[in-house]
Amino acid sequence: MNERIREKLSILADAAKYDVSCSSSGSKRKNDNKGLGDCGAGICHTYTEDGRCVSLLKILLTNFCIYDCAYCVTRKSNDIKRAAFTVEEVVDLTINFYRRNYIEGLFISSGIFKDADYTMERLVRIAKKLRTEHKFNGYIHIKSIPGASEELIHEAGLYADRLSMNIEVPTDNGLKLVAPDKKREDMTRPMQQVTQEIIRYKDEKKHIRSTPNFVPAGQSTQMIIGATGESDKEIMTTATTYYQAYKLKRVYYSGYVPISNDSRLPAIGSGVPLLRENRLYQADWLLRFYGYQVQELLNDANPFLDTDIDPKLSWALRNMDQFPIDINQADKHLILRVPGIGLQSTEKILMGRRFGGLGLEHLRKMGVATNRASYFITCNGHHSTRDLAETRIKQFILRSSQSKYLANPVQQMSLFA
Numbered sequence: 279m280n281e282r283i284r285e286k287l288s289i290l291a292d293a294a295k296y297d298v299s300c301s302s303s304g305s306k307r308k309n310d311n312k313g314l315g316d317c318g319a320g321i322c323h324t325y326t327e328d329g330r331c332v333s334l335l336k337i338l339l340t341n342f343c344i345y346d347c348a349y350c351v352t353r354k355s356n357d358i359k360r361a362a363f364t365v366e367e368v369v370d371l372t373i374n375f376y377r378r379n380y381i382e383g384l385f386i387s388s389g390i391f392k393d394a395d396y397t398m399e400r401l402v403r404i405a406k407k408l409r410t411e412h413k414f415n416g417y418i419h420i421k422s423i424p425g426a427s428e429e430l431i432h433e434a435g436l437y438a439d440r441l442s443m444n445i446e447v448p449t450d451n452g453l454k455l456v457a458p459d460k461k462r463e464d465m466t467r468p469m470q471q472v473t474q475e476i477i478r479y480k481d482e483k484k485h486i487r488s489t490p491n492f493v494p495a496g497q498s499t500q501m502i503i504g505a506t507g508e509s510d511k512e513i514m515t516t517a518t519t520y521y522q523a524y525k526l527k528r529v530y531y532s533g534y535v536p537i538s539n540d541s542r543l544p545a546i547g548s549g550v551p552l553l554r555e556n557r558l559y560q561a562d563w564l565l566r567f568y569g570y571q572v573q574e575l576l577n578d579a580n581p582f583l584d585t586d587i588d589p590k591l592s593w594a595l596r597n598m599d600q601f602p603i604d605i606n607q608a609d610k611h612l613i614l615r616v617p618g619i620g621l622q623s624t625e626k627i628l629m630g631r632r633f634g635g636l637g638l639e640h641l642r643k644m645g646v647a648t649n650r651a652s653y654f655i656t657c658n659g660h661h662s663t664r665d666l667a668e669t670r671i672k673q674f675i676l677r678s679s680q681s682k683y684l685a686n687p688v689q690q691m692s693l694f695a
């Protein structure tokens with residue numbers, strides 16, 4: 279790699295690290311034409327401990343930008359070194375890194391140089407070249423440019439595994455405040471188009487097997503947390519709306535890293551809200567897989583998630599009248615609501631209890647965190663201590679738990695390490 283490319287890579291990989299919306303689950307692209315790589319389930323799932331994906335070549339095409347979003351290191355008013363790759367350079371880097379087993383795919387994002395279509399056209403050309411000229415079957419995630427034309431979004435969808443359109447600021451008022459050049463409809467219109475085209479292509483594929491894939495890993499978005507003043511309730515309400523309206527695979531929550539002295543934003547030196555980010559991911563998980571509604575977890579009286587305990591435990595302690603449940607009798611949706619019992623252990627309980635009454639020891643072997651669950655359940659030989667006050671239960675659980683969450687932020691790995 280020559281020095282100039284190395285320098286560009288250093289600038290443009292560093293600038294891309296703020297975008298967390300790049301996990302790649304869900305694609306099944308096959309290598310069927312003696313091409314390069316494949317994208318079976320399970321690929322590209324390497325994350326740093328703070329949740330950032332590192333197994334993709336994650337770069338910006340350029341960090342030039344005509345816009346001036348206050349939260350963004352790439353904004354035009356920021357006095358930083360600028361660089362831009364050519365289409366060929368990104369293609370060469372991807373192929374070379376893939377062959378050396380450094381990466382399993384490409385996540386390409388970009389500042390907006392000239393205008394939305396000019397930039398998007400280059401992103402599409404990168405993906406097209408990789409697919410058609412280099413027969414690259416690895417993972418490609420393109421971050422679409424707000425305001426890009428329908429034709430380019432359509433073409434991107436034919437070559438990328440995933441498209442994302444970052445909404446960045448959770449509320450429209452917040453967006454107006456810190457990103458006045460951006461329009462919400464420039465983000466939602468392409469999302470709407472991609473949603474409809476995914477459905478159309480899937481339908482066509484049922485009748486015509488040769489129908490090409492269209493965004494097979496679906497679309498996602500990212501919200502920046504803690505830059506503007508939104509509550510967790512507003513953030514989760516926005517996320518739910520987007521999940522429903524655009525069938526998103528994921529909403530990513532990215533704690534704001536203070537990079538600017540702009541008075542509209544938290545000052546440089548203030549902490550990155552990583553714990554808050556983590557709690558939002560937990561709440562998101564509960565909404566998507568455990569059947570909770572936003573208003574159960576957050577309401578006007580409690581618009582922020584607890585920081586000392588996770589949202590599931592928090593809900594359970596606020597709803598002790600729903601417990602204890604009998605683990606050998608209760609419906610699945612109630613078992614799922616017991617702190618310490620996850621999706622997999624719920625399935626094991628439902629299966630296991632067919633063969634006889636389950637006790638605490640059985641649950642432990644199934645992976646249940648009985649130090650939590652025991653306060654909320656009865657089972658063979660175990661009666662919950664329901665006379666304990668919620669505050670006492672919380673104390674006991676906190677004392678017996680060790681958080682997996684790391685208080686210290688871990689930086690994304692360097693491509694040059």
Ligand code: SF4
Pocket residue numbers: 343344345346347350351352353354388389390457
């Ligand atoms: S348009 Fe994107 S790259 Fe440009 S300043 Fe705004 S967030 Fe940054």
